[in-house]
Amino acid sequence: MLQSCVKTDDYEFPETSIKEPQIPSENKTTFKTIKSLYEQAVNGGNSTVVIKSETDLFIEGYVVSSDKSGNFFEELIIQNKTDGSDPDADPRLGFCLLLNKSNLYETFQFGQKVYVKMNGLTVGENSGVLCIGTGDGVRVGQIQASEIPSVISRSPEIAEIQPKLVQLQDLTAKDENTLIQLEHMQLNRFELGASFSSEAYDEFDGFRVLESCDSGVSVMMQTSTYADFKSLIVPQGKGHVSGVYSRDYGDDFNVLAVNSSADVLFDDPERCDPMELNCGLAESYGLGNLLTENFEAQKNNKPIVIDGWTNYMEVGTQAWEGYSSTSSNASLGRSARFQSASSGDTSNIGWLITPPINLDDQDGETLRFKTSNSLADSSFMEVLCSQDWDGTEAGVLQATWAVLSAAYIVKNSDSFVPWFNSGVVDLSCATGMVHIAFKYTGGGQESFDGVYELDDIRIDYVE
Numbered sequence: 001m002l003q004s005c006v007k008t009d010d011y012e013f014p015e016t017s018i019k020e021p022q023i024p025s026e027n028k029t030t031f032k033t034i035k036s037l038y039e040q041a042v043n044g045g046n047s048t049v050v051i052k053s054e055t056d057l058f059i060e061g062y063v064v065s066s067d068k069s070g071n072f073f074e075e076l077i078i079q080n081k082t083d084g085s086d087p088d089a090d091p092r093l094g095f096c097l098l099l100n101k102s103n104l105y106e107t108f109q110f111g112q113k114v115y116v117k118m119n120g121l122t123v124g125e126n127s128g129v130l131c132i133g134t135g136d137g138v139r140v141g142q143i144q145a146s147e148i149p150s151v152i153s154r155s156p157e158i159a160e161i162q163p164k165l166v167q168l169q170d171l172t173a174k175d176e177n178t179l180i181q182l183e184h185m186q187l188n189r190f191e192l193g194a195s196f197s198s199e200a201y202d203e204f205d206g207f208r209v210l211e212s213c214d215s216g217v218s219v220m221m222q223t224s225t226y227a228d229f230k231s232l233i234v235p236q237g238k239g240h241v242s243g244v245y246s247r248d249y250g251d252d253f254n255v256l257a258v259n260s261s262a263d264v265l266f267d268d269p270e271r272c273d274p275m276e277l278n279c280g281l282a283e284s285y286g287l288g289n290l291l292t293e294n295f296e297a298q299k300n301n302k303p304i305v306i307d308g309w310t311n312y313m314e315v316g317t318q319a320w321e322g323y324s325s326t327s328s329n330a331s332l333g334r335s336a337r338f339q340s341a342s343s344g345d346t347s348n349i350g351w352l353i354t355p356p357i358n359l360d361d362q363d364g365e366t367l368r369f370k371t372s373n374s375l376a377d378s379s380f381m382e383v384l385c386s387q388d389w390d391g392t393e394a395g396v397l398q399a400t401w402a403v404l405s406a407a408y409i410v411k412n413s414d415s416f417v418p419w420f421n422s423g424v425v426d427l428s429c430a431t432g433m434v435h436i437a438f439k440y441t442g443g444g445q446e447s448f449d450g451v452y453e454l455d456d457i458r459i460d461y462v463e
Helices: 031-043 145-151
Strands: 005-007 012-014 048-050 058-063 075-079 094-100 112-117 122-126 129-135 152-158 178-187 205-212 218-224 238-247 254-257 264-268 288-293 310-315 321-323 335-339 348-353 363-374 380-386 401-403 433-442 451-462
Touching (some): 094 122, 094 145
Antiparallel strands (some): 122 129, 335 451
């Protein structure tokens, strides 16, 4: 059959109309069923499942990725809903289709309804997300270009996809391979001026920290170094961003992959950066000492209790606690940690606050500490300073707290094995009586339940 093509602004399609595939309802199954077959196989000790059926078996979904701008490559992301609806009987889910073909946007429009014939295909994890392809029983491979027409059938229906409006802390593994939209977001202030993925340190992909103005929770935006918008500067205001929720190549953390730079609409110039106290880093620290804490006197898995310190649970049922471990992520003897995993809490916010420190009685004050994490999972830790806290739990949220931005705190992308030094944080530009707080923000959800460890806190001065 001969076909001519017409070029539109966005896609290239045959001029002849696409007809709706005639697939009997009894030959259709759900994303939930396919996912359950995979989970059943995993429970049986397998890493993938090959879909077998005596009759033709199809799933139907909608395309939510586009490789036109180069941020997706040889994969098609489909989800089973056109909006954020999530009924129990047929929950909102997505799959990636591994295809040995590029320029897929010329064949599959964003929002296009497609049918995937599952017979003989393999379902399993690829870079941490569920994918469909061919397989050898161990891994999922690509469907070859010549096989695509017999596996994927297009419908003429081009749906308007409404991304799921969601807060970062509410995302779960169910949202992977689906289109989401995050409101009140901005690029982290330490990355202002960065391009999407053309910095000297970007290798294969660029990762930029996007943070919520509502909760402070962050997510990595992942952009391929082959994307045609890689050299554009990430917008520096605040606003909303939409993209496919996924995992990085190494399956270390969740990412947001946008289809194009137009999906990042940060057009409000009023950013939500926190107040900072930044005296910089000192070249050295003095021999005098105002405070030392190594948590050796604390009890394992019990809340930290130290004279003069405040262990405040702002939200949730978890507190900073003592722990010791000799595993690969060993403690430093006994250390402090905050973990929200299995807490059952929607949100956990905990403060560990020092006794008052008088900065007027000596010179050259500095702060040092060490941090580590066990898979931060989008939870985060901050070190803050207040000059007006009244010392009561009721007054914590009424006080003014400034981020000590010169201090290094272990990042989600850092290895979970070593401990990281904060650097010698200069406090000498502050005056009066101050309190230093170590604040954890996380929750019980899988995507937000990281663990942070803290130890060897010292505040020194020059004698």
